[in-house]
Structures are given as C-alpha cells and as structure tokens.
Amino acid sequence: MAPKNKFSKEKMVEAALQVVRDKGIDGLTAKTLADELGTSTQPVFTAFGSMDAVRQEVYAAAVRVYDDYADAGLKEKVPFLGVGMQYIRFAREEPELYRFLFLTRAQDQKYSAMTSMRHLQELVRPTLMNVYHITAEEADLYFRDLWFVVHSLSTLIVTGDCPYSDRKIGQILTGVSVSICKSIKEIPGFAAGAFDRDAVFRALIQ
Numbered sequence: 001m002a003p004k005n006k007f008s009k010e011k012m013v014e015a016a017l018q019v020v021r022d023k024g025i026d027g028l029t030a031k032t033l034a035d036e037l038g039t040s041t042q043p044v045f046t047a048f049g050s051m052d053a054v055r056q057e058v059y060a061a062a063v064r065v066y067d068d069y070a071d072a073g074l075k076e077k078v079p080f081l082g083v084g085m086q087y088i089r090f091a092r093e094e095p096e097l098y099r100f101l102f103l104t105r106a107q108d109q110k111y112s113a114m115t116s117m118r119h120l121q122e123l124v125r126p127t128l129m130n131v132y133h134i135t136a137e138e139a140d141l142y143f144r145d146l147w148f149v150v151h152s153l154s155t156l157i158v159t160g161d162c163p164y165s166d167r168k169i170g171q172i173l174t175g176v177s178v179s180i181c182k183s184i185k186e187i188p189g190f191a192a193g194a195f196d197r198d199a200v201f202r203a204l205i206q
Contacts, residue, residue, distance in 0.1 A: 007037055009047050009057070016058045017065075017097075025100045028055065062097045063111055066090055070120060078131075080124040080143055084150040084173060091154035098158050102151075117147050138184045138191040142177075149176050 007015075015036040019028050030041040030051055037043070048054045069090040076082025091098045102113040121143045128139035153169055156162035164172065189195040 007039065007043050007047070012037065012044065012047055012054070013057045013061050016054055017061045020058055020062070020100060021094065021096050024096045025055070025058075025104060028058065059100070059111075062100055065094060065097055066101060066116075070116075074120075074123060079127050080146075081173070081177075083120050083124065084146060085170075087147075087150050088154050088157065088169065091157045095158045098154065103155065103158065113151055117144065117151070120147070132181060132184075134184055135191070141191045142180050142184060145180050146173065146176055149173065 012033065016028055016033050019032050019036050023032060028051070030044050033044055033054065034041045044051075044054065048057070069086040070083055073079065073083035073086030076085075101111060102116070105112070121140055124143055125136055125139045128134065128142055129136060132139070132142070134142070149172065153162060153164070153172070183190045187195050187200060
C-alpha cells in the first residue's frame with residue numbers, strides 16, 4: 001500500500017503559486033515545487049499525474065488572485081476608474097502572475113487580457129452610462145480606450161520600463177479620460193467612427 005500523501009492538492013497549488021511568484025511560470029518544475037514543499041517529487045506526481053495538470057491548477061489560482069483585485073476595483077466609488085487602478089496595482093504587486101495571465105499565450109488558456117477587459121466592460125457599463133449620460137456604445141468605447149492605456153502602463157510596470165509614479169499615472173489616466181469623454185460629447189458620430197476626421201483635425205489646428 002502506497003504511503004498517504006501528507007500534502008493536500010490545495011497546499012501543493014499554493015506552493016506552486018509561490019514558485020511562480022518567485023521564479024515565473026517557466027521556473028515551475030516538479031523539482032522547484034518539491035523544493036518549495038520540502039519533499040521529493042513523488043507526492044507531486046501522485047497528486048496530479050503531470051506538471052501540465054499542476055500548471056492548469058496554478059493558472060486557475062492566479063485568475064482567482066486577479067479577480068480579488070478586480071472585485072476591489074468594482075467596489076470603489078467610481079468603479080470604472082477603480083478597476084483600472086486595481087489592474088495597475090495587480091501588475092505592480094504580482095508581476096509574475098500578471099505576466100502569466102496577460103503576457104503569456106497558450107492554446108489551452110481561455111483567459112486573456114482581452115477577455116478580462118470585455119468582462120469588466122460589461123460590469124461597468126451601467127455606471128458609465130449613468131455618470132456621463134452616454135449610450136451603451138459610447139460607454140463601451142470609453143472603457144475600451146481607457147483600458148488600452150491601463151494595460152500599456154501595467155505592461156511597462158511588469159517589464160520594468162515604467163518611469164511614472166502612481167501620481168503621474170493618475171494624471172495620465174485623467175487626461176485620457178477627459179479626452180475620450182470630450183470627443184464622445186462634442187464630436188457627433190465619434191463612438192461609431194462615423195465622423196469627418198479631416199474636418200475635426202482642421203478645426204483643432206486652426
């Protein structure tokens with residue numbers, strides 16, 4: 001009779017998540033996980049069968065960590081700005097998990113930066129419509145374009161190439177927010193892309 005595994009699968013996933021935090025997903029191997037647990041590799045394979053199965057569990061755990069950040073953003077007084085700032089916070093505090101979820105593409109991963117954006121877009125749409133008195137189409141465009149900036153800043157943070165403080169990032173997001181909102185309000189057809197671009201730019205430079 002085989003000896004009972006003293007580590008639960010949950011404990012192993014927790015340890016594997018820590019390995020990813022410390023070493024990145026490429027650093028997660030049977031040996032590094034066993035070292036984190038302080039055991040041999042046998043319990044890992046007894047519990048999961050393969051490292052692919054471990055990685056799938058770790059991916060789901062990383063999504064749960066990110067969801068906690070997103071949920072915190074949704075509870076802010078201004079949810080659509082809250083989720084953006086929480087996305088940036090996640091990148092700053094959990095860079096390897098951010099890299100794993102949003103900068104690593106694998107065929108079996110159903111979650112991505114764009115699927116996250118679309119999910120949050122649906123959740124904040126009613127608030128945007130109510131606060132800015134805009135249509136659903138305009139709210140979706142507003143959130144999408146602002147989120148593109150948020151994702152870019154977050155990626156710069158994770159890659160170590162962001163020179164901006166949180167205060168400066170806040171100023172950047174405010175400027176982009178104002179620009180998008182003014183365009184929606186003052187340029188007929190802006191959200192649908194049905195406006196005279198040449199005329200708009202001629203008016204700006206006059």
